[in-house]
Structure formats: C-alpha cells, structure tokens
Amino acid sequence: MAFFNLLLEIYVVSLIATPVNYDVSRQQEDSAVKTSVFIGISLDGFIARANGDLDFLPPGGGEPHGYDEFMATVDALVIGRKTFETVLTFDTWPYGDKPVFVLSTRTLAPAPLGAVVERMSGDPAEIMSQLDARGIRHVYVDGGITIQRFLQAGLIQRLIITRVPVLIGDGVPLFGTLPHDIRLRHVATRQYPSGLVQSEYHVTA
Secondary structure, rough: OOOHHHHHHHHHHHHHOOOOHHHHHHHHHHHHHHHEEEEEEOOOOOEOOOOOOOOOOOOHOOOOOOOOHHHOOEEEEEEEEEHHHHOOOOOOOOOOOOOOEEEOOOOOOOOOOEEEEEEOOOOOOHHHHHHOOOHHHHHHHHOHHHHHHHHOOOOEEEEEEEEEOOOOOOEEOOOOOOOOOOOEEEEEEOOOOOOOOEEEEOOOO
C-alpha cells in the first residue's frame, strides 16, 4: 500500500511540475499577425471598374455595415499602390491615423497631412515578418492584386465581403488564380435594408 501511495505522490508531483501548456499555445497564437479583408464588390464579383472607378459602390460607403467596428480592431493596413492612388482622390483620408503600408517599388505620391504612410516592398511573407517585428497584430489587407497575392501565399485568415446589388459586367475582379483550392468556413451572412448582403468567412485551409 505504501508503494502505491508513493507512486501516486510521484504522479501528482509530476503533474504540478509539468502542467499542460495551454498558455504557450495561446501565446503562440497571439503572437502571429492576423490578416483580414473587408471589401465591397458588385454582385458579379468586381471591386472596381476596369478604369478603377468605384462609382457603383454606395456613396460614402452606404449605410453602416460594420466597417467602423472592424476598423477599431485593425492595427495597420497593407494596400497596393493603385489602391493608395485611388484613395488619394477621396475627399477625406479614410484611415485616420492608422499606419498604412503601401506595397510599391516606386516613390509614392505625397500623403495627406496627418496620414501615416510608409512604402514597403517584398513578398507577402516578408511583409508579414516585418509587421510582426513591429508588434502589429491585426492587418487589414486591401486592393485587388494585394489581396490575391496574400491569398496565394496563404496569409489571409478572414474575409468579409459586402455584395452591392448591381451588375457592372466588367472590371477588376476580387479573386484571381490560385495554386490550390482554399477552403472557407462560413461565419455569418447579414442583410441590410439598402440591399447590401455581407458574408463573413474564415479561411480553414
């Protein structure tokens, strides 16, 4: 009996000395940079007209549909040069004081007063490594080619796509070719009075 009691004591001590490391896995998860897409598209899948115009989207973004709440969770944005140049034509800078990293190998046009803009280049993995080193945890990826590149690299975790009830026939597509299928898990679909339909997906593989 004393022998079994000794074994029990050793077992209990071993559990105390080496607990299941839930916190480590959670810390590893928390340390990774998360990336999300939040974008509006025509019903036939275009994010802009062929000439870059966005006139088919609701003026001013339309009715509230979660953009402000989403932006409140974002630490920084990664956008392409064309998207940056399009945003420069807006009446107001839409990103406030959020850091905006513009992917380009060329010198950028001057940003508006108060905007925090930095040019960056490299493949998506390199970009994410640089942002991780700066302590950035949630990145909003925007712009057709940029989104496609990050999807191809397996570096998008969440997609929030708002479909506008209009067909434009031609334009800049949201999605492009992929090296393999990307499996998605449907999280929610929300409908708004103006006809906007928003679907949220998490990338699973």
